[in-house]
Amino acid sequence: MENIRIDDFKDYSFLSDIEHSPDGCHACFAVHKMDMDENKYLSNLWVYSSKDGRVFQLTSLDSERSFIWMDDETILFPDIRNEKDKEKVEKGEDFTQYYQIGINGGEALKSFRIPRKASSIKMIDENTYLFASPYNAFENESYILDDNERDKELKRRKEEKDYEVLEEIPFWSNGRGFISKKRSRLYLYCRDTKSIAPITDENISVLDFNLNEKKDKIVFIANGFEGIMPRTNDIYLYDIKSKDMKKLTESGKLEYEFAGFISESKLILLGSDLKRYGVIENKKFYIVDLNECKIKCITPELDKSIWNSVGSDCRYGSSASMKVIDGHLYFITTEVDSSYLNSIDENGVIKRIIGKKGSVDAYSINNSESLFIGMRDLGLQELYKLEGENEVRITGFNAWVHDKRSIAPLEKISVETAPGVVIHGWVIKPVDFVEGKKYPAILDIHGGPKTVYGEVFFHEMQYWANHGYAVFICNPRGSDGRGNDFADLRCKYGTIDYEDIMKFTDAVLEKYSFIDSERIGVTGGSYGGFMTNWIIGHTDRFKAAASQRSISNWISKFCTTDIGYFFVDDQQGATPWNNEEKLWWHSPLRYADKVKTPTLFIHSDEDYRCWLAEGIQMFTALKYHGVAARLCMFRGENHELSRSGKPKHRLRRLKEMTDWFDKYLK
Template identity: 60%
Template sequence: FQVISAEVNEEKTKALVIGKAYTGKAPLSSEIYLADLTTKTMEKMSPAGEFRYASAHFINDQEAICLGHDCSRYGINENARFYSLDLKTKTKKLLTPNFETSTWNSVGSDCRFGGGESMMIDGQYLYFMTTERDSSYLNRIDSSGNMEKVTTENGSVDFYSVKNGNVLLIAMRDLKLQELYELDDGKESVITDFNHWIQKERKLVKPEPLSFQSAPGVVIDGWVLKPVDYEEGTKYPGILNIHGGPKTVFGTVFFHEMQFWANEGYFVFYCNPRGSDGKGNEFADIRGKYGSIDYDDLMRFTDEVLKVYQDVDAERVGVTGGSYGGFMTNWIIGHTHRFKAAAAQRSISNWISMGFTTDIGYYFATDQIGATPWSNHDKLWDHSPLKYADQVTTPTLFIHSDEDYRCWMPEALQMFTALKFHGIESRLCLFKGENHELSRSGKPKNRISRLREITDWFDRFLKN
């Protein structure tokens, strides 16, 4: 029996447990159980049927709010909906039939510290986070399905605490690092001053929004950082940065690596292509399409940047990204020669090898690509950057960690070796004792080394 989550009631006499009982291959579905902590017994509460529960929370002893989906519309990454669960009759009722938003914070930054619950009960409300376009917000819902936004400021709500309606937030606003905020009648006031020094001691660049229509009815949101001390009429190198996920978002909050590159004399540009979070299920759904519509969005965004910001030297543009962004970097260099240098971080090169080694689960590649090695080997290979390694001419740096179990070392080793095999200049930098989170929570000395490796690589091919 696998316990996925457990929520204890206020009296600490009962618990709502989400779990699954199985032998052999774990199912995608799960169940909700009510555990009596006094008698040490457990009873299944969820109705019959395949369902993937994300959370369950007591409203009172007779009623709970749960969150989940059946994967039928958009696969494993489908945004969950809210349901009420009657703990006496074991009946479930859909509360939010038109709710298409993710219930977590997926706004990217490499400058966060700490952690916290993404959902919590206070009184008759379940508080939860959403990611909408380029920002995350705190919301609440009651057992009747009445939902309201608690915060309205753009940026990132990272963590929060609620007691008797009083709300404290750890948030990132504008280019400020994390601070503690108090919410009073919907208005935020900052109550700490841990990180304001960076506004005074460093030169920061405000992201400039750049949105465009990539396809009929499809608007892609992006941003551009100009180089620090930018002089109009002077040509500068540029870096396209691609986020991971793919179901996450870039926004306007502080991102250290990109501010660093702007201080090093680069234009830095980034966007949220199809596959990203923030715009509902349909926008995020690129199952079976990896390397197609998302690649098109990124290339059209690059075209738009070069058109609007004519001081970006089109002959000196590099590309980088991590995880999904690493996959896309590997994909890009096999499909275009427009980038003069690349840095693929914690990347995927081969869906066949990745699919049954990754700690994300056996189902991820099958769901996202739409095949197994036995049902359609060719489809997995067609979406693998390694297939196109013989087309690469771009000098490429590979950054990987030896304890990365999300995208294992062989993903970098295969692509690196393939490029060497075909005579393409490449370098592999492996970090010992680090994992998939190197760029965000790695050891300080290794984070510095990683950023220096990437920057030196770009300096070599884009500046010299």
């Protein structure tokens, strides 16, 4: 076995978006790889045959990552495949070219072109398609202009790129850029007439939408606002034939995350009133009877996280986490340290479908077969088939990692940090561990804070274990998977969570005597970056730190980040005007004059979740007070640098941290 190398992730395969064909005989999914030379990701569509178990590559131009089934044997996907279209995109033209390809062979053929940027497309019939598209109130709709007017509009847009006008908050969004006066609108496209018809108006932003089985009605979640985006949203019902639109919910009541037809006469919703636990509150399921227009909560006692928050740096691509299939809603939950697949019916009866520890990242269910993309037994993503309660691995894209590389096991440790409070964590020993030898160690803190670490593959941790470090991780209070009370950190940031992490560290050092207590480093990103900043201002026990995409000042975060104006008030119980001292007390920057720990700061210039200024403030404070500090800023990256950043940037990030720890811990 060879040691895991720092750049091994360039050879990993990442799977996403599995979906059965209408007849259930095949399933399509996306496979993504890194191209280090071009510094980008390559994506292709693959197909699994349920009849003979065969898995084969369908597309090969490295740019196909999303799709829908048109019929039992034909797949539709968007792509830019010729130089002329590429030139139009570079010029700024708005269009989405769709291709169709048969799964039994043959080349992809041009199907139709929508004269807008389209996403989340759904087929109503062979002639009609429903899609979402970004809308900008500062721009003219190019698809309604003639050629001369369109050229003038494109020229005007090019000139306007030097300016950004802000009239709303949030004014930008991580991964999307500036969003003031921008919305996601719903449209219908007719292939025969090549015409587009908007469904929603310019002030409504659509968050999610679904069709009923007959495909004559649309349910969608939307935010209608001007000036300040509210935390709550509404459910709308649209009749395609009559063009009648009806708002089903009372504004200002709930924040909805999903809406779908569980039957022709009933909707199932996922939402929260945010009253008891704020923005981190676990959501509940509701049923809407369309005949009576009544909303009823069918899971009043449910206290589970309805999403997959098990962290890993070995995923790429998006997948739906909730789907209505044959009168049941299927959904993923995070419980303790794993994610599972479940179903619920209109009466609120929940059934566990996939219950093995690990991570369920995507799935597709039909009458005869259950498929899922998951991470099992410290392996990377693969496609699995459920046979009874047994899981059968179908693919072996990443089998070489287990076959050729040394993977360090995770040893679980549970620590009582307060009366009645037990937190769980793991220790990863160096792969070349020698009894009696002392080793440096790195404490790695997850983001969120409402996410979890689990027993899944994490490249950076495995690399460090192969590089001579022990690594230890935990899920302190504030983490996901154990209900609302455990996750509730409001007004407590830097208190109970800090105590949990420090007591966990004490327990690790006591149990694992091979760790050299004089050579321990600490790192974390997002919330983990906040906690890293907090730790170095409250203890000198760590000899080096790497703070990533961090928070240092809750006052500046309030007015500068895409979630600042609601997240800070919600989580800290204060604004800069009603309790400035409260925000300052919880800010790591306040304690920067006490820091002695050499600290590396990793930040991206397009991180609008934890803006660059947060890292710069802490870096400046440390340099001012004579502490060794270094800031590495990544241009063109955002909050997702460590998970989906450009391949070379991800490699540089990990190298920066490793070199920093090597300098001070080895």
